Amino acid sequence: MTPQRAIAVLLAVSCAATPVTQDRAPGSVLGNIEASADLDGAPVGTSTAPATVVVVFASWCQHCKVELAVLASLRAAHPRIRILGISYKPHEEYAARGSETALRAYVAASAPWLRVIAADDALFTALGRPPKVPTIYVFDHAGALAAQYDRRQRRMPDAEELGALLVRLGG
Template sequence: MPKKTIFFSSLVFVLGLALLLFFLNREHFSTTQTTKTNSAEPSAALAPRPECPETALPVSLPCLGADSVPNTSKAQYTVVSLWAWWCQPCRVELPLFDQLRNEHPEYNVIGVHADKVAAPGAQLLTDLNVELPSYHDDRGTFAAALGLPSVVPITIVFDERGTMLGYQAKAFTDYAQLEQAVASLIAGAS
């Protein structure tokens, strides 16, 4: 056999082997990644969280890491932070909602964690030292029922009957901005 034929045959063989190994390794990596992301299944233990007050909101959701309890608050408005554990702006904003909850007893301030897996959401609140009661929406039913955009974070305000007064799909980085936005949503509905 001529040297050129042997050389090209060897080159094709080596390239074919390299491609085979590449695709086998890629398939293995994909399987490993799937296994890692599926390890935080909903059955994972949740960090203990505050109880969630029952609300007149249009969607019934399970409480994230605790039970729902009757709402004994005299709050006239419910302020909801729609958030997710993987959302970086949410990490900045959640402590602001905790502050709003503490400084405004006239508001029932709650969160709705919008992700398929509950455990990372409960853990994030614990890590941030945020005591905001939060519900868990693993199917996106809350946002869908209200016709909200498919983004997080979103701030939504409801009256005491559960009627949505308005929302802002905006990340807040300053407490005064959040407080003003909530007041504006309430005033705009009056």
């Protein structure tokens, strides 16, 4: 084999390789989320998605139901993005409104496509301890926070607004 042929083969193989997932900086918000496990105990891990949308929600929250419907429509329109849900136990059990059983039933009925992480105090602190649900975070492919939506500061985004952001992020 000639040196030129060897280089051509090497380039062809390296260009066809599976994309490598993005390693996150230790302590980054998305890195903390990806280091967590989902409700079934499976590690979340990194992703090659151009954007990750994270929604902090509770099974009893009416605003959350509306926002999950928005995220479901985004999922259909932008299949390359990753959407994760985060449930914080004190929020879920607020005023005895929910439990892990209620959470699982809610997700199965309302958003069976949603991968849910049960946040511990460390993860909830990394998220900035959002006091209201839902709160939405959008991260770019590198794990940088691109947007955060919090009901205390403004109305929650609709599908058009979130969709435009996802297009800008490559989703």
